Amino acid sequence: MTERFTGSFTQQEPIPEEGIEAALSVLRHGRLHRYNTAPGEIAETALLEEEVAALTGARYALAVASGGYALACALRALGVKPGDRVLTNAFTLAPVPGAIASLGAVPVFVGVTEALTIDLDDLAAKAGEAGVLMLSHMRGHLCDMARLLEICDAAGIRVVEDCAHTMGATWEGLPSGRHGVIGCYSTQTYKHANSGEGGFLVTDYEEIAARAVMLSGSYMLYDRHRAAPGPEVFERVKYDTPNISGRMDNLRAAILRPQLRALVGQVARWNARYHVVEQGLRGTPGLTVIDRDPRGGFVGSSIQVLLLDWPDGTIPEVLRRCAARGVELKWFGGAEPAGFTSRYDSWRYAPSDPMPASDRILRGILDMRLPLTFSEEDCALIARIIRAEVGAVWQASGRAGS
Ligand SMILES: *Cc1c(COP(=O)(O)O)cnc(C)c1O
Numbered sequence: 001m002t003e004r005f006t007g008s009f010t011q012q013e014p015i016p017e018e019g020i021e022a023a024l025s026v027l028r029h030g031r032l033h034r035y036n037t038a039p040g041e042i043a044e045t046a047l048l049e050e051e052v053a054a055l056t057g058a059r060y061a062l063a064v065a066s067g068g069y070a071l072a073c074a075l076r077a078l079g080v081k082p083g084d085r086v087l088t089n090a091f092t093l094a095p096v097p098g099a100i101a102s103l104g105a106v107p108v109f110v111g112v113t114e115a116l117t118i119d120l121d122d123l124a125a126k127a128g129e130a131g132v133l134m135l136s137h138m139r140g141h142l143c144d145m146a147r148l149l150e151i152c153d154a155a156g157i158r159v160v161e162d163c164a165h166t167m168g169a170t171w172e173g174l175p176s177g178r179h180g181v182i183g184c185y186s187t188q189t190y191k192h193a194n195s196g197e198g199g200f201l202v203t204d205y206e207e208i209a210a211r212a213v214m215l216s217g218s219y220m221l222y223d224r225h226r227a228a229p230g231p232e233v234f235e236r237v238k239y240d241t242p243n244i245s246g247r248m249d250n251l252r253a254a255i256l257r258p259q260l261r262a263l264v265g266q267v268a269r270w271n272a273r274y275h276v277v278e279q280g281l282r283g284t285p286g287l288t289v290i291d292r293d294p295r296g297g298f299v300g301s302s303i304q305v306l307l308l309d310w311p312d313g314t315i316p317e318v319l320r321r322c323a324a325r326g327v328e329l330k331w332f333g334g335a336e337p338a339g340f341t342s343r344y345d346s347w348r349y350a351p352s353d354p355m356p357a358s359d360r361i362l363r364g365i366l367d368m369r370l371p372l373t374f375s376e377e378d379c380a381l382i383a384r385i386i387r388a389e390v391g392a393v394w395q396a397s398g399r400a401g402s
Helices: 017-029 044-056 067-077 095-102 120-129 145-155 206-217 231-237 250-261 263-281 314-324 356-364 376-396
Strands: 060-064 085-089 106-110 132-136 158-162 182-186 199-203 302-306 365-369
Touching (some): 044 060, 044 199, 060 067, 067 132, 067 182, 067 199, 085 120, 145 158, 199 206, 206 231, 250 263, 263 302, 263 376, 314 376
Parallel strands (some): 085 106, 085 132, 132 158
Antiparallel strands (some): 060 199, 302 365
């Protein structure tokens, strides 16, 4: 009998009951706007920011409308101007170069290694070209952060971390998002906490924090923030920082607070699922499992493998065969961007020199979500299906034994 998987790769868990209760209470009192508070009331959004600061160990935190907004807000808070060049990953998702382009700044793409991390040699080679690196920890693969910071410090580059896939992850014990000047997170449905849309940014720098608060649309109500610097800092920035509205609201904040409290436990559940798939795929001929650097604590909310140097046409065949058995794989090597998968050469508003070494990696990347609605048994089944179908196409391609 041919096994089939019938679960949904896009179905997340429900919002925890505690979050539903908190959301209902916000709906019942009607004060959804973060600055709409009753006397003595502290807004859910302000409480959430305090909790985000505590969770990450940052001095300041700001909740915003989306992860992409957090990224653009971070660049604005750093003073990036139209025409400025901003380094970023060639292997990332569209909102990252999009955030750079939203300021009229120009993305400069840095290559990807077989570990799916930013190519630090390529970064060193391009370091003279920009004053900011928007570092995307794409799919949770963390590079050697000490070496990255060495390169960036030497070149005077400030680092903004895109932690859309690393909320809850660490590098050498420090939470992801705390190595650079600003850390940005997303709470969009497919990330590690789910408010539909939403995001945060964290920083230790008071003037950056004050600018970000003003940028997010605080009017002159910044004193309602509890994870923000004191009024004297706002005095320095309030006349020359535009309001580019992108606030979070109390409904989303109410949903998120219990999810953040549960994050550590959720990470363990993701990683248990990840390890089942990884173990099931290890040793599949033609398929490379990405070994995670033990210095990093990752969140296995998705898994990537490489089918390196497979002949033309064979990877689409793997995708078709897996899909026919209910297993949805995404591929970063298609000629045309599809769904969430696009790559640096699809972003034609930001032309780049070709990067053949990165192209070889991108052509081989298979990517799969692991929502927590999957059981570990589901994960074992998924791995058996991928293993069988990769094996069948590999055999048929005549590469077996090569
Ligand atoms: C989702 C995502 C973002 C942006 O988050 P949104 O909340 O959807 O704006 C940024 N970077 C990466 C890598 C993402 O996957």
